[in-house]
Amino acid sequence: MKTVQIIAEVRKTVSDARSGGAAVGFVPTMGALHEGHLSLIDAARSACDFVAVSIFVNPTQFAPGEDLATYPGGIEADLSACEARGADLVFVPDVETMYPRGAVTSVSVSGLSETLCGRSRPTHFAGVCTVVTKLLNIVRPDKAFFGRKDFQQLVIVTRMVEDLDIPVEIVSCPIVRHADGLAMSTRNQRLSAAVRLQAVALHAALESAVARIRQSHPPAAEVIASAREYLSTNAPDGEIDYIQIVDPQTLRDVETTDRIVLLALAVKFPGARLIDNMLVDSAGEGQ
């Protein structure tokens, strides 16, 4: 496995691999890797001949006051994990390499970026889109792998790639959860033991909502009200940022649940804002 800090060296390494006929897979990350990230490397490893991973805590997707300064690191453990899972190349640029002249150019996707997490993080997805565009232009992969925990990010990046004709296939991968159901997240490590117990309520609220939808397809507002009540009771230290039921393609709120819907929520706990979601297909299957 090669660890590279220089853009030109990434290009050369990938280009050499491709000239040998290799299909190139890419997993962009912000490091502090957990099994969720590593499952993306596994997926890339299965689908492609050459696997590139990036580790870059992108400052432009954090707003002032968010947790950029305290975002977890741990590059040595990350590199070992990448190697163990079979990555061929890890790109670890510094901020100067990625933004040598600041960040005046921006890529944005209107209509999909203002709802859900975009409500409380209005500049977040432009930061994500811009850095993903840059990384895709640097690595030029055939396929790029994104997890469904950041469902809105996945939808936005997929749309951006289509709209800008970026020649890459975006591959969507399932959420990886702890045994008790909590979705894996780098930010989970910031929770106190007591709050960590409460955080299970995110998944439980979603499970319960999916069960209600499967049973009787109640109006979205009813499902949301129940989930809200469940979270208030079972995660008293959490401040609900949003609970929404939306169309999984347009991300627009829906009123009825007798169709494919995405249940998505975000809760601010002391130390970390957590997100989770479940997709419910028309047959009522939670995914």
Added chain:
Amino acid sequence: MKTVQIIAEVRKTVSDARSGGAAVGFVPTMGALHEGHLSLIDAARSACDFVAVSIFVNPTQFAPGEDLATYPGGIEADLSACEARGADLVFVPDVETMYPRGAVTSVSVSGLSETLCGRSRPTHFAGVCTVVTKLLNIVRPDKAFFGRKDFQQLVIVTRMVEDLDIPVEIVSCPIVRHADGLAMSTRNQRLSAAVRLQAVALHAALESAVARIRQSHPPAAEVIASAREYLSTNAPDGEIDYIQIVDPQTLRDVETTDRIVLLALAVKFPGARLIDNMLVDSAGEGQ
């Protein structure tokens, strides 16, 4: 020469050429080609093995009320001209091909897009940046050729390509002028004979301003005032949109002229808004 309407066919044609070792040059245009455009094809022909041209009147860079509906066409003459100048491929997509699901994704360059033409055309450069990104992703050229008549566009596209790590070299080409000095423009054909005579004043005002700067490096405000007066007298049917003296990299207004400066102006005549510019280097040479 191949004329292609389908994105996949462009990709395949360019990819085949590249696999044979060809360096790929690209000239994006909106058609109604004149010698200015054709000089870009010549430059691409000299520098590259395979030359792709696009002809697409991009609706997203026109604001409501601008001249999208009346923008000149003439595809047959354009294709003949491309063939005569040695283009290998002309991409002629329709709007549905370029924007099959609308235009929600946008690329913008802040700080460079709000001055000069951006003052009266605030959404123009986001439209340009987005379509250029798309075209570069479709064609994937080694070099792309832009004329200096649209100097602000050249600066913005160059910065965008650097910021987004798009692997292409932007090549800047000189303004091509009519014998009387008027910069070639598709929109010149909309001028009445009387206004066409007045339009020479744009170039003459710039020439005179360059001469003043060469001679004594007067304050920018003085040079601008003289140019404004000259245009009022010699192009009475023209409404001055702007006359600015700026740093050619940052496009910020400068106060002094004893440095490299760009003189740029835009004048609205009945039928067409025209732009022109001259670069004056530190030795006082107009370019």
